[in-house]
Amino acid sequence: MARAYKCLRPGRVGPFSGYSWPIGEWVEADDAALCVRGVHSCRTEDLPYWLTEELWEIELDGEVRQEHRKLVSERGRLERRVEGWTSSSAAAFAEACAARVQERAARAAGDGAERLAELAGDAAANAAKGAAALVGYIAARAAEVDGGVDGYAEERLAQARWLVSELGLDAG
Amino acid sequence: MLLSEDLTCQELVELVTEYIEGSLLPEDRDRFEQHVVLCDGCAYYLEQMRTTIDVSGSLTEEAIAPEAQEDLLRVFRDWKAG
Numbered sequence: 001m002a003r004a005y006k007c008l009r010p011g012r013v014g015p016f017s018g019y020s021w022p023i024g025e026w027v028e029a030d031d032a033a034l035c036v037r038g039v040h041s042c043r044t045e046d047l048p049y050w051l052t053e054e055l056w057e058i059e060l061d062g063e064v065r066q067e068h069r070k071l072v073s074e075r076g077r078l079e080r081r082v083e084g085w086t087s088s089s090a091a092a093f094a095e096a097c098a099a100r101v102q103e104r105a106a107r108a109a110g111d112g113a114e115r116l117a118e119l120a121g122d123a124a125a126n127a128a129k130g131a132a133a134l135v136g137y138i139a140a141r142a143a144e145v146d147g148g149v150d151g152y153a154e155e156r157l158a159q160a161r162w163l164v165s166e167l168g169l170d171a172g
Numbered sequence: 173m174l175l176s177e178d179l180t181c182q183e184l185v186e187l188v189t190e191y192i193e194g195s196l197l198p199e200d201r202d203r204f205e206q207h208v209v210l211c212d213g214c215a216y217y218l219e220q221m222r223t224t225i226d227v228s229g230s231l232t233e234e235a236i237a238p239e240a241q242e243d244l245l246r247v248f249r250d251w252k253a254g
Binding site: 015016018037049050051052067068069070133134137 | 198199202205206208209210215218219222
């Protein structure tokens with residue numbers, strides 16, 4: 001048994017499958033409504049890539065594979081919602097990301113400065129809308145302008161650390 | 173996701189059938205899903221496609237009124253004729 005997290009749309013709906021997840025019932029990977037590859041979930045470090053309106057803890061069973069930015073398992077059971085992940089905390093996450101982009105843009109000089117200023121504007125505008133996943137993505141792209149592939153990865157890890165710290169998640 | 177990995181909305185539209193059929197390569201599936209998380213328009217488009225497939229999958233030829241059949245055939249013929 002393993003525990004992980006699952007990002008869902010309002011009403012426990014899978015963002016890609018449209019599947020309505022029941023609470024406390026095992027869902028099998030071969031359910032026709034799910035991805036052919038199995039039940040998808042996240043480790044905390046994967047979360048910034050998949051943020052949606054609802055965040056849930058999920059129990060996994062059977063073979064669990066670690067794939068690119070996700071876990072894929074044979075079975076999964078939705079346990080409980082992470083109550084701390086709300087539109088307010090999503091907005092706070094977005095604002096924290098936008099603030100880092102602004103800092104990068106403020107200290108930028110040379111080739112990347114104009115691009116960073118543009119990204120800072122995008123981040124601020126979308127943070128005002130509370131678009132957490134999008135602002136996280138913009139922040140990672142800004143970090144990429146600043147520090148290449150490593151910068152991108154570091155920014156995503158910083159986002160994951162924010163979520164763990166602010167929401168009290170189990171980083172495993 | 174680095175710049176070279178990003179999918180455009182146009183590319184997503186071109187890949188949606190393969191995505192729904194589960195025939196995309198895993199890395200393309202990841203790129204597709206990452207785009208859907210970030211793009212409300214494409215998320216809505218995917219939802220619409222699934223709904224359309226569900227609804228049209230339950231239709232039989234007899235369930236379509238003759239006038240509607242004729243309209244559809246005419247649209248199809250015009251489309252093929254360019």
